[in-house]
Amino acid sequence: MEVRELSAKELTTIGIGSSYPVYFPENLEELKSLLRNEDIFIIGGGSNTVLSEKLNRKFVSLRKFRNILLEEDRITVGAGVKLSELLALQIQKKFSLFEFLAGIPKATVGGLVAQNAGAFGHEIKDRLVEVKFLSRETLEVEVLRDFSEFGYRKSPFPELGAVVEATFKIFHSQKVKEEMKKFVSLRLEKQPPFYLRTAGSTFKNPPGDSAGRLLDLAGLKGFSVGGVKFSEFHANFIVNEGGSFSEFLELVEMGRKKVKEKFGVDLELEVRVIT
Template identity: 65%
Template sequence: MEVKKLPAHVLTTIGIGSVYPVYFPENLEELKSILKSEKVYIIGGGSNTVLPEKIESKIVSLRKFKKIKIKRNSIILGAGVSLSEVLKLQIKENFSLFEIFAGIPRATVGGLVAQNAGAFGREIKDFLEKVVYLDLDSYEVATLKNFSSFSYRKSPFPKKGVVLETEFKIEKDNHVKEKIKKFVFFRLSKQPPFYLQTAGSTFKNPLGDSAGKLLDLVGMKGFKVGGVKFSEIHANFCINEKGSFEEFKKLISIAKERVKEKFNVELELEVKIPR
């Protein structure tokens, strides 16, 4: 199994943290071996992960799980396939699937499924046909076809198991390239520029409300702690300007306290923090 020491800015889009050994299993047996012997954190493209300076878990990437197979009305994708690879394939083959996620940097299929990522009123579970995963109790490969356990930004994974591959419904769409461009431009107009180090939405939206709006109303737009701040464009996006994990923790703590005090709303983190 390949092991590389990689810095936080390579592993995550926000780039907070230090340098970590990362394990790259090439097959199911190598993945099983490390899961059985170590406490593990499965990392995708790191678009919604903030790494502490030190973590107990071994970081494992499924980057080598790259299966792609197009069927008549569906597509099978390995957990390590990137969002950008799928979007390029959509343009080449003219089908609709992930265009609503266009512009999210470095996301992977496994990460999108595990978080039940969503945008513009739709979620990953709306496209799913099945999820093939490694069960963490039996260490056997299992299949999930009922997605009632999925909810807003939540799925049974990784608690239930490690996503290996997925099958999604697809539809023919000769205008998908234009739609992808539209969603990219929309994100550019409403969110911080892609070249900044950010982990996307910091907090989940409370039921019937907007985390960004609440943060804006309590003065968090542009609010800074050391080298980490909330964006002046969108108050729910943290931006790393050579900051530390401790500064990030302090910033989100202040934000949560202010929103709780003014609106009696408990904000819940959307970003993942491994332990």
């Protein structure tokens, strides 16, 4: 099994942290051997993850789980397939699936399922048919077809086990490329440029409101602590300009405190903070 030392800049889009050993299982047996250790963390593209500098964990990447089976009305995809590859296949084969996620950097299918990623009123679970996962409890491959435990930016994974592949409903579309362009334009209008180091939305939107709006009205747009700041483009994005994990945590707590004081709203993290 391949093991490499990778930096936080290679593992996550925000790039906060140090370097960590990462295991790359090539098959289910190798993944099983890793899951027996409770101190592992399965990492996808790291587009919504922030890492502490000091972690006594084994990181596991499923980048080598890359199977794709395209059928008439569905597609089955391995956990390690990148969102960008899937979007390119959508354009080539002209089918609708994840155009609403176009523009999210480095995301993988496994990570998108585990997060129940969403944007512009759409969510991953809306297209799910089934998820195959390696159960932490039984160390056997099991199939999930009931998605009632999926919610706003949450799923039963990775607590339930490691997503190894997922099957999605697809629809034929001659306009999929145009739809992707539309969603990328919407993303660029409202969010920081793709080249900046962020972890996506910091906080979940409270019911009936926007976390970015509340942070903005609390005076936090552009506010910084050391080398991290709330973006001037959208206050719910934290931009890393060479900051540390402790500075990130301080900025997060500042955001929560100000919004709570001004609006009485408790903001809940959307990014995964690994300590």
